[in-house]
Amino acid sequence: MNIADQTFPAIDGANEDRAQAIRDQLRDAIVDRRLAPGTKLSEGEVGTLFDVSRTVARAALQMLSFEGLVRTERNRGAFVANPSPEEARQVFASRRLIEPGIAIAAAGRMTSADVAAFKTQLEEEGRFIAERGPTARRSEIKASGDFHLLLASVAGNVILQRFMEELVARSSLVIALYGRSGISSCGHNEHVQILEALEAGNAERASALMLHHIDHIEADLDLRVRSGPALRQALEF
């Protein structure tokens, strides 16, 4: 898969930062798996695709590199990240630490508008699961992550929200690489249960459910190292 095969919507009104707009679109593409791990993102190509100079493209890639979605090597360029099993474990360890707390914080702040937003979100998630095909599957992974991001936004801590954005994005990459089967239907169920607990104001239960939910997601991964370290490194691209 090459970045040149991608199509991106034109950048909207240049009022906002163009580099940021490019970062958002690239991030979506990575999280949606339209860009496979390891894909080279050359400054020139990105610039041409979005019709900006290398300067701006470079800034966008630098941002993605901070978020851990892109790995940059000096004098070699930027590549879609290819997280190792160890990195994958750390991503989920971080989520286990943070998300139960976010659930507790959110439970104390849910408004009826928030509940409505969650219901809309979960409905959409359900639709993608019902559908079949690779496109629906991508949308499903994305929607599943959006549930967690919505929760983080309700929790009302912008710092934790940003951390979660990074963790969810990296999780998508990890699931793409190491995912085994249909976490989805099971996961959707768990999302529903978490929402019920939140709606009932049962913070403890929401927190515990969240912890189990993360465990389930991680349990579906196959994080065994596939070959000896030497070969592994040699093939790592």
Added chain:
Amino acid sequence: MNIADQTFPAIDGANEDRAQAIRDQLRDAIVDRRLAPGTKLSEGEVGTLFDVSRTVARAALQMLSFEGLVRTERNRGAFVANPSPEEARQVFASRRLIEPGIAIAAAGRMTSADVAAFKTQLEEEGRFIAERGPTARRSEIKASGDFHLLLASVAGNVILQRFMEELVARSSLVIALYGRSGISSCGHNEHVQILEALEAGNAERASALMLHHIDHIEADLDLRVRSGPALRQALEF
């Protein structure tokens, strides 16, 4: 305080990324309060000071902006962040959520080398407390943060480690802005106790002590809003 009044050690062997080296030095200056919140960091000045082009200076400032230590405004430039009381609360809420977990993880991984490193660290911290004067005070705040960073590195999760780097740096800013008195001697004591628990392998106790420790740090802050919101916003720079 102007950035031009600062002196910075020359950047070392250009093997590493120069922008990164500049970021590190600026971060130290901000955390040490040699650069006051609100100070303008113009690309040109930074570039001149470090003898690089604006391109590189800009990249360094962009990194700091991601970490929340610098706020950038379009067409206006970069300024040392000036966290609001609300931001301050969120920084500490995040730490309360993350650090007890880090303490638990670290407790299970402490080696004797780690213990030695902690002891060295705490000795140094003690020395700065014994000394008096503004320079020692700065070093003391820095050393206090380093304790938490050391703990994060022992915990062995590089993602959480990076989150902690950001949180500790932002905490230093917050303490500089809203700190009241001598958290230090008290804080040092608590660090010692935490280390004792870690050494004894008592993860639960280390975690609980950490939580209290963070509470104490935050309790020493004066986060009351000083004036009406209208004036406050007008004066916010």
Added chain:
DNA sequence: TCAGAAAAGATTGCATACGATTTCCACCAG
């Protein structure tokens, strides 16, 4: 035929240039 060296091509790192935007300040009308 194949390993190794040399050259060609591509890509990044960085500096610089130029237009656009904002800030500052002198000036003037009310």
Added chain:
DNA sequence: CTGGTGGAAATCGTATGCAATCTTTTCTGA
């Protein structure tokens, strides 16, 4: 004296050019 106005200076956003580095291809000698 206050408040608005115009232009100059400063600063930012972005494109582009050149040197350094890496990659690939080609050539040579065994």
